[in-house]
Structure formats: C-alpha cells, structure tokens
Amino acid sequence: MNVAEQGARESSARHLVVPRVLVFLTSVNPESGAREVLLLKGAPTKRLWANKYNGLGGHVEPTEDVYAAAVREVWEEAGLEVKALSLRGVVTIDAGFDEFGRRPGILMFVFVGETTERTFWPSAEGTLTWVAVDALADYPLVDDLFELLPRALEGPFFFGHYAPLPDGTLRYAFQSSGVNPSPS
Template sequence: MGASFPPGPGGRGEPQAAGPGSPTRWEALRPIYLRTLCFIRDGDRVLLVRRRKPPNEGLYNAPGGKIEPHEDPYEAVLREVHEESGLRIRGPQLRAVITVITQTTGAQWLLFVFVAEHPSDPPDPVATDEGDLQWVPLKEISTLPVVSDIPLMLPYLFVRGGVLMGKIHCDNDDADSMLAYEFRIT
C-alpha cells in the first residue's frame, strides 16, 4: 500500500511537513502514460495497424494501447491485441521497455513492448475501429509510413537475450517528432 497523508488545507489529503527539510506541498507532476505494443509475427511478417485516430493517425504501428488502472502490462496487451485485431494471442514475451519524453509538454509515455506468434486457428484480421490491419514483411516495414521508433526497435525485438531498454525524446506527442534516442540491452 502507498503512504496516506492526513488531510491538508481544504481536506484534500495533501502531504504535510514531516520534519526539517521535508517538502510542505506537492510539486506539479507531469503525466505518465502507460501503454503496450505487441508485434505479432507470422514467419517473416508482422501484423501492423494503420491508425485511424490520433495520436499517430495514418501511421502504421503494432497493436496495443493504454493500460487500464486494474491491469498489469501483460493483461493489457492481451486485451488490447484482441480489441484491435480480434486475435487471442498466447504467451506474449516482454522484449522492450521504452520511455518516450515529450519536450513541449513534459509528458512521459512508458511503453511495454511485447512480441507474440500469430495464433494458428483464427482467420487473418482485416480492419477494426482502430484502423486497417496488414501483414507486412519485416524487410518492407521501412518503406511504409510507420511510427518513427519501429525501425529502431525491430532489430532487437525478435532476437533472444535481454530486454531492450531505452529513452526517446520527442518534440511533442506525435510519434514523428523524434529528436533523439538511447537504447541498451539489459
């Protein structure tokens, strides 16, 4: 359980000074958005969705989305993949944890990136409310309008050994505004 604070001014449960040098008020916190992505592989192809909605409208990305308050990243990726593709994947593997920092708003996006194999029983998905789905050969991804971090991550996602950790700096919340990135395998 997290710490609880006695009611502060206005009875809002704000922290109180606990001693010398302790903060006496909350600092403004920047938002942190928790998201999942799942690269579903079928041989030398991967399933991508061309987004119909912002952010990243018109760009290809892997299925995924926000983590609900009651979910962990694993539960969220199972739900999101099903919602966006109709597929029920089994055993997705966490392959990357990426922090995206936006310069203009200060917001952070924490991405939990998974890989999974295409289930053998269902038919191929074609479209959902999120966008049109397409199986894309891995070697052709760089020819499509994709979210800018995909070509950077893909070489690490389908190899064994370690988890890709990284930080991406963007100008704003649009994925095509990348300014710099740092990756490492842990």
C-alpha cells in the first residue's frame, strides 16, 4: 500500500488520534527490598498534571515506532537506557470535540520495564521519584493511574477507553485481554 491508500485523509468526521507512550520502570530498593516504580511529579508550572505523579512518556514522533518512542522518552526524561520494555496495554482516549467540530483523540501505549539503575538526571518536566508500589495510594497520582498502574504492573494485557463526561472529567473503562504479560 502506498500513502494515498491508507485512508487517513478521506473524512474529517473520522476519529483521528495522536499516539503517545507511557512508561513505568520498576526497581528493587537495595536498602528496603521494596519494589518501587519511577514516577515523575509534574512541575508546578506544567499545563497538564501539575504537582501530580505520572509515568514517563510523551508523544510518538512521525519518524519512530511506539517502542522507539518509549525508549527515547525514558532517556530524555530520566537519562536511563532501558534494555527491554513490555507493552502491557493500549488506551483509546476520546478528547471530545475541538473548536473545529472534529473529534481528535489519543492512542496511548503503556509499557513497563525493570532497571537496576536507580540514578537519574534532573528533568525539566518535574521531579523524578522512586515510589514504593505498596505506597502508591498515598501519592497524588494523575487520576487514571489509580486504575491503570496496577493493571500495567501486575495484570494481563489490557485495553482501556477514556470517555468525556459532561463536567469535562473522563470516565475510565478497562478490559483484560486474558493474555498474561510477558516478563520485562
């Protein structure tokens, strides 16, 4: 197939998406033995999720696949080279209608990986922190992470769909594929 045969420009009424990646790196704390996940507390000046904890990630560039984007984002945001990431879930996010009457959305690919490297560089995006998995409920996480993160870290491969509610918040729905994730 060539570019013109992809059907991406046929109708402005179709649901078009921006691809993004979200990565959760885990590590064992050498002092406590606790399993921890590396989270980024959004800078107070961030437009999105200021002062809330999220995984690493961002947009997929047109020149890369989603795996390459995940590896690049971990490097850019933490200075960590990851050797292996596993895709654990795919989430479709309906962002509602824009000012032009289009319905753009986001297609988010959720990855996990393990690392023994616990030193990272400062991030302009916010403050990186290793958080004990058992203590996640005590942190101001980005809203969807309370449901998404346990699925990514422990469950089988999942699919998610976020839909806008009248008040502007999102409703989160998840479905398991029944396939157990491959080891990281």
